[in-house]
Amino acid sequence: xxxxxxxxxxxxxxxxxxxxxxxxxxxxxxxxxxxxxxxxxxxxxxxxxxxxxxxxxxxxxxxxxxxxxxxxxxxxxxxxxxxxxxxxxxxxxxxxxxxxxxxxxxxxxxxxxxxxxxxxxxxxxxxxxxxxxxxxxxxxxxxxxxxxxxxxxxxxxxxxxxxxxxxxxxxxxxxxxxxxxxxxxxxxxxxxxxxxxxxxxxxxxxxxxxxxxxxxxxxxxxxxxxxxxxxxxxxxxxxxxxxxxxxxxxxxxxxxxxxxxxxxxxxxxxxxxxxxxxxxxxxxxxxxxxxxxxxxxxxxxxxxxxxxxxxxxxxxxxxxxxxxxxxxxxxxxxxxxxxxxxxxxxxxxxxxxxxxxxxxxxxxxxxxxxxxxxxxxxxxxxxxxxxxxxxxxxxxxxxxxxxxxxxxxxxxxxxxxxxxxxxxxxxxxxxxxxxxxxxxxxxxxxxxxxxxxxxxxxxxxxxxxxxxxxxxxxxxxxxxxxxxxxxxxxxxxxxxxxxxxxxxxxxxxxxxxxxxxxxxxxxxxxxxxxxxxxxxxxxxxxxxxxxxxxxxxxxxxxxxxxxxxxxxxxxxxxxxxxxxxxxxxxxxxxxxxxxxxxxxxxxxxxxxxxxxxxxxxxxxxxxxxxxxxxxxxxxxxxxxxxxxxxxxxxxxxxx
Amino acid sequence: xxxxxxxxxxxxxxxxxxxxxxxxxxxxxxxxxxxxxxxxxxxxxxxxxxxxxxxxxxxxxxxxxxxxxxxxxxxxxxxxxxx
Numbered sequence: 001x002x003x004x005x006x007x008x009x010x011x012x013x014x015x016x017x018x019x020x021x022x023x024x025x026x027x028x029x030x031x032x033x034x035x036x037x038x039x040x041x042x043x044x045x046x047x048x049x050x051x052x053x054x055x056x057x058x059x060x061x062x063x064x065x066x067x068x069x070x071x072x073x074x075x076x077x078x079x080x081x082x083x084x085x086x087x088x089x090x091x092x093x094x095x096x097x098x099x100x101x102x103x104x105x106x107x108x109x110x111x112x113x114x115x116x117x118x119x120x121x122x123x124x125x126x127x128x129x130x131x132x133x134x135x136x137x138x139x140x141x142x143x144x145x146x147x148x149x150x151x152x153x154x155x156x157x158x159x160x161x162x163x164x165x166x167x168x169x170x171x172x173x174x175x176x177x178x179x180x181x182x183x184x185x186x187x188x189x190x191x192x193x194x195x196x197x198x199x200x201x202x203x204x205x206x207x208x209x210x211x212x213x214x215x216x217x218x219x220x221x222x223x224x225x226x227x228x229x230x231x232x233x234x235x236x237x238x239x240x241x242x243x244x245x246x247x248x249x250x251x252x253x254x255x256x257x258x259x260x261x262x263x264x265x266x267x268x269x270x271x272x273x274x275x276x277x278x279x280x281x282x283x284x285x286x287x288x289x290x291x292x293x294x295x296x297x298x299x300x301x302x303x304x305x306x307x308x309x310x311x312x313x314x315x316x317x318x319x320x321x322x323x324x325x326x327x328x329x330x331x332x333x334x335x336x337x338x339x340x341x342x343x344x345x346x347x348x349x350x351x352x353x354x355x356x357x358x359x360x361x362x363x364x365x366x367x368x369x370x371x372x373x374x375x376x377x378x379x380x381x382x383x384x385x386x387x388x389x390x391x392x393x394x395x396x397x398x399x400x401x402x403x404x405x406x407x408x409x410x411x412x413x414x415x416x417x418x419x420x421x422x423x424x425x426x427x428x429x430x431x432x433x434x435x436x437x438x439x440x441x442x443x444x445x446x447x448x449x450x451x452x453x454x455x456x457x458x459x460x461x462x463x464x465x466x467x468x469x470x471x472x473x474x475x476x477x478x479x480x481x482x483x484x485x486x487x488x489x490x491x492x493x494x495x496x497x498x499x500x501x502x503x504x505x506x507x508x509x510x511x512x513x514x515x516x517x518x519x520x521x522x523x524x525x526x527x528x529x530x531x532x533x534x535x536x537x538x539x540x541x542x543x544x545x546x547x548x549x550x551x552x553x554x555x556x557x558x559x560x561x562x563x564x565x566x567x568x569x570x571x572x573x574x575x576x577x578x579x580x581x582x583x584x585x586x587x588x589x590x591x592x593x594x595x596x597x598x599x600x601x602x603x604x605x606x607x608x609x610x611x612x613x614x615x616x617x618x619x620x621x622x623x624x625x626x627x628x629x630x631x632x633x634x635x636x637x638x639x640x641x642x643x644x645x646x647x648x649x650x651x652x653x654x655x
Numbered sequence: 656x657x658x659x660x661x662x663x664x665x666x667x668x669x670x671x672x673x674x675x676x677x678x679x680x681x682x683x684x685x686x687x688x689x690x691x692x693x694x695x696x697x698x699x700x701x702x703x704x705x706x707x708x709x710x711x712x713x714x715x716x717x718x719x720x721x722x723x724x725x726x727x728x729x730x731x732x733x734x735x736x737x738x
Binding site for chain 2: 074075076092093096097100101117119120168176242246266269274275276277278279281285287288290292294296297298299300302309310314333334335336337339340341342343344345346347348350352353354
């Protein structure tokens with residue numbers, strides 16, 4: 001049979017001589033250099049975070065750095081930074097594809113290559129991948145790459161975030177692999193190409209210079225390592241770094257029962273109309289140490305910019321497998337060694353140009369991850385992970401200040417942050433980036449000081465978390481009031497069903513939704529000097545729904561009997577001063593049987609307003625007495641009533 | 656009264672038959688399995704796109720060859736000859 005590298009002696013079983021023969025250095029050196037590589041990418045990212053001007057970099061951490069080996073090794077990606085996972089999975093291929101198309105033989109010391117084409121390199125056009133070839137004595141030894149979201153890349157929407165763009169020509173400027181720097185000088189025509197097409201260039205230019213400086217930082221630190229340990233040891237350590245997660249993933253796969261596992265997830269609609277839902281289907285075949293992950297049957301590509309590219313889907317696959325199978329070793333290209341992804345071109349998670357536009361690629365990639373979670377749930381048992389809030393429900397507002405200064409929000413005032421699903425380890429957090437991000441949350445102070453926005457509410461919604469022995473995270477509600485006239489794109493594309501799937505006997509989190517409250521004829525917060533109520537259904541009657549399963553009369557969330565309000569009904573919202581957008585994310589999924597949750601933990605949830613007294617009795621079978629609003633520390637458990645309630649539930653076959 | 660939404664049609668990867676002659680030419684040891692057990696199709700994995708031949712009963716890969724960088728994705732500029 002063909003030798004695919006499977007079945008090699010495990011690293012831990014190698015003798016010192018065998019280790020040295022395989023990796024060109026001893027174990028200690030390989031470990032030092034592997035850690036050194038992580039230090040280098042983290043140092044680069046920290047430096048960019050501290051010096052960036054653009055809020056999407058400074059406040060969101062929307063970038064990632066990686067290290068890859070040379071062409072002779074097929075560009076193994078040994079190291080990824082702790083920032084945006086969505087980037088790092090695709091960057092193995094971004095580096096390979098860009099360098100191969102440009103020609104590795106054409107690269108010289110002092111060059112920086114760049115590429116942003118989603119179909120060549122993953123992600124979307126705003127995410128330019130800058131690649132620095134690092135040489136030692138005229139030998140191209142390695143690549144350091146920094147991919148960073150640029151605030152704008154042209155296209156029909158300022159800052160780009162929209163689910164209704166119809167083709168690649170509307171999404172923005174596509175940059176094939178080309179030089180940004182040559183001989184350590186900026187290539188003038190490359191920068192002009194970008195700045196003649198993109199908005200907000202006064203922010204883009206200094207950030208690009210900072211990115212370049214951080215590539216130089218990475219290069220300098222690598223060259224120090226070449227000098228001290230030698231190039232052979234460096235390259236050996238790259239192989240060692242990718243072999244470790246390859247081995248651990250193979251072991252995790254081997255531990256699964258052989259078989260076929262299937263799952264799916266749905267995207268509500270695209271931006272054309274609400275007549276089509278899009279299904280991501282996955283069939284995972286496990287045999288021995290290998291997995292085949294087949295997306296055949298997945299819906300054709302969407303008609304607007306909610307598609308993902310093939311490398312985004314590969315990222316989602318790898319991240320999902322790391323979560324449920326092998327969470328303890330580093331994520332890099334080695335994680336895929338025993339995994340084959342079967343992916344037809346032209347689906348919603350493998351879009352093709354020009355009619356399969358890719359911009360909100362995570363809205364298709366996250367369902368890929370959730371479909372894999374669902375498929376593997378029966379195989380992984382208690383290691384199953386509940387679904388998270390799923391969709392960024394991204395909001396993008398823009399306008400002009402009275403003095404003529406343009407302003408733009410990017411992913412600050414929608415449903416971009418929210419809850420995770422529970423695991424065997426405990427309750428889920430309620431506020432973070434979704435599973436494929438690892439971002440910062442823009443500070444309220446930063447938003448309010450730089451933009452004509454007041455953040456009115458940013459809080460958890462009671463009784464929205466998926467219940468379970470371990471509770472999912474609660475939905476996040478955010479009210480943002482715009483002080484000037486503005487235009488907005490709002491993209492909550494996953495509200496029809498909750499993304500927060502419960503696992504291992506846990507229940508789903510509640511669906512999210514989005515509304516616009518106009519000050520004129522709706523709810524004028526500034527004039528009333530009061531906030532818009534959250535739980536009173538009547539408060540929603542004067543709203544304009546943006547997306548969600550809502551009661552058509554009150555417009556409050558009604559998951560069981562409500563009707564679907566489609567996010568694309570208004571591709572560009574126009575608001576007056578003091579209008580408010582409200583976003584509620586989906587809740588996170590629960591883990592385990594909720595009726596076995598210790599009553600003391602339910603009491604704490606009631607005290608902290610994750611769970612109401614009514615839901616404690618209904619969903620957990622725990623009877624709490626007292627008033628969580630007026631005397632939260634005076635709440636108590638009625639133990640006799642709880643025993644009776646849980647017995648009643650058991651007798652009814654519900655517990 | 657309007658119908659509810661439908662699910663957009665799905666697409667699938669075609670798994671091609673492989674003949675005994677092809678397997679022999681590639682030097683594949685089939686361990687006695689008939690050629691009908693084997694299929695050829697593209698996969699994306701560590702290192703990029705490959706065309707693989709796998710035994711569909713055991714999922715063992717018996718042949719693996721690098722494919723194009725972008726696999727099934729065609730760029731709008733593919734086929735454009737700029738002299």
